[in-house]
Amino acid sequence: MATTARDSILVVGGGLGGAAVSLALARKGFRVCLIEQAPEFGVIGYGIQLGPNAFHMFDRLGVSEAVLKQAIIPNSLLMLDSVDGGIIARIPTRASFVTRFKYPYIVIHRIDLHHILLGACKANSGIELMPETNVIGYEDFGDRVRLRTQGDECIEGAAIVGADGLRSSIRQQMVREGEPRMIGFVAHRTIVPMSEVSADVRRNDVVLWAGPGFHIVHYPLRAGTLFNLVAVFKTSSYLERGDIRSYRAEIERTYCNSHPSMKALLSMIDVARRWVISDRDPIRHWSKGRVTLLGDAAHPTLQTLAQGACMAIEDAVCLAQLVSEANGDFVSAFRRYEAARYLRTARVQFESRYHWDNFYHVGGIEREVAREIWSKRSEKEMFECLAWLYDGFALSQSAPLEK
Ligand SMILES: Cc1cc2nc3c(=O)[nH]c(=O)nc-3n(C[C@H](O)[C@H](O)[C@H](O)COP(=O)(O)OP(=O)(O)OC[C@H]3O[C@@H](n4cnc5c(N)ncnc54)[C@H](O)[C@@H]3O)c2cc1C
Numbered sequence: 001m002a003t004t005a006r007d008s009i010l011v012v013g014g015g016l017g018g019a020a021v022s023l024a025l026a027r028k029g030f031r032v033c034l035i036e037q038a039p040e041f042g043v044i045g046y047g048i049q050l051g052p053n054a055f056h057m058f059d060r061l062g063v064s065e066a067v068l069k070q071a072i073i074p075n076s077l078l079m080l081d082s083v084d085g086g087i088i089a090r091i092p093t094r095a096s097f098v099t100r101f102k103y104p105y106i107v108i109h110r111i112d113l114h115h116i117l118l119g120a121c122k123a124n125s126g127i128e129l130m131p132e133t134n135v136i137g138y139e140d141f142g143d144r145v146r147l148r149t150q151g152d153e154c155i156e157g158a159a160i161v162g163a164d165g166l167r168s169s170i171r172q173q174m175v176r177e178g179e180p181r182m183i184g185f186v187a188h189r190t191i192v193p194m195s196e197v198s199a200d201v202r203r204n205d206v207v208l209w210a211g212p213g214f215h216i217v218h219y220p221l222r223a224g225t226l227f228n229l230v231a232v233f234k235t236s237s238y239l240e241r242g243d244i245r246s247y248r249a250e251i252e253r254t255y256c257n258s259h260p261s262m263k264a265l266l267s268m269i270d271v272a273r274r275w276v277i278s279d280r281d282p283i284r285h286w287s288k289g290r291v292t293l294l295g296d297a298a299h300p301t302l303q304t305l306a307q308g309a310c311m312a313i314e315d316a317v318c319l320a321q322l323v324s325e326a327n328g329d330f331v332s333a334f335r336r337y338e339a340a341r342y343l344r345t346a347r348v349q350f351e352s353r354y355h356w357d358n359f360y361h362v363g364g365i366e367r368e369v370a371r372e373i374w375s376k377r378s379e380k381e382m383f384e385c386l387a388w389l390y391d392g393f394a395l396s397q398s399a400p401l402e403k
Helices: 016-027 053-061 064-070 095-101 110-122 169-175 244-254 260-266 308-325 330-360 364-374 379-390
Strands: 009-012 032-035 047-050 076-081 087-092 106-109 127-130 135-140 145-149 154-157 159-162 181-193 206-211 214-221 226-234 275-279 291-293
Touching: 009 016, 009 145, 009 154, 016 032, 016 053, 016 110, 016 127, 016 308, 032 154, 047 110, 047 214, 047 308, 053 064, 053 308, 064 106, 064 110, 076 364, 087 095, 087 364, 087 379, 095 379, 106 110, 106 214, 106 226, 110 127, 135 169, 145 159, 159 169, 169 291, 206 260, 206 330, 214 260, 226 244, 226 260, 275 330, 291 330, 308 330
Parallel strands: 009 032, 009 159, 032 127, 076 206, 159 291
Antiparallel strands: 047 106, 076 087, 135 145, 145 154, 181 226, 181 275, 206 214, 214 226
16 A cells, blocks of 8 residues: 555646646645656656646746746747748737737747646645556545556545546546547657757747648747757558658658748658547546546647647646635535536637648648638737637636536
8 A cells, every 4th residue: 555645636647737736736735646657757848839828827826937937939820831831820929919818828848847847746745746656447435536556556545636648547447438539640749959950940930831631830949949840740551650761751752742941841850759649529527426537638639729738737727726615525526627627628629620620731722712811810810719718717617517
């Protein structure tokens, strides 16, 4: 039996969602045990974009200043045409954006964000960190819970928050469904020193090159010393494990008709590691008894809106608030939490799918039409399209509980 206090809330998964909810709960006075399968917390990381909605939550977690210190505020979000490099859409993200949304749009190294959240967790005596612990199942006894680990350990606590990502073992036991929905796209992520990047693509913007069945995203990190680059494309071999040569040949075939700047970007791509892109259908209920889910475990989304981590962080603050209001009644707090969150997170999932298929990856005349429409939108119109998302999540938006 592990040494954890029996009244601890057991958070499974030490990603951004798990770290955020541990901090949010501990700041409300709860004891938390944060359990991670990897030997170290937060070591993997590329760049991440965060909308202003994340800052409403960072304020509540007391980390906004630290995040801003490590972040870059880009000039704009820019969508470029993969054929001629022309502008399809541009959303300015400097002064007028901050005036409208009260907080900035930022890009940050995921490791830096993780370290800020984990640093705050370590500084809080209510949080115990438990690395190298792979959770394989749970039991809910009605008045307490127990986790089982691969090492045959049992960890007891008051409630469980499954923040264990897309392939959550907690969700698997609770919802009993199959694999995530794979859409036939893969991603290659890369970070290179800015000094290796040619001058024409070194810009302080989040740039998305859109083409038929593929896109590339890039932006600067760490005071402009690093360049974050992601290539995403459709391939029939998305389930096969290839080698560097076959991956490279596939990338060259996929992007053969694209703009010369895109080809230059692709030459920098790290082809060794590949992510298969997937999500799941939204669900209305992701809590059962004293067990609930958070972040990608609850509502995994395509990255079109760059909001997966933002939603996990919103979940975290909402969950802690409702648990704190429930005076130890985890069952009703978890039901209120999912009722408060499912419509907003489902909208992110659905809109991400819609824009993935109908905006990001269209070609030919369809892309020309998209360019005709979006390039003519005023800044005000662009901001209004995003207001539902970037204005943030308030607990008062919570829907009443179903009977
Ligand atoms: C290419 C790409 C780009 C993206 N860009 C953005 C972006 O710009 N902005 C944004 O907001 N989102 C973005 N996302 C989405 C974002 O990465 C995820 O939504 C976010 O990381 C989810 O956080 P999480 O904590 O829920 O899950 P995860 O980050 O997946 O963390 C889960 C943690 O649980 C641990 N774990 C898993 N199983 C177990 C187990 N059995 N026992 C113990 N521990 C376990 C894992 O090791 C991991 O540490 C992007 C995603 C991709 C694929």
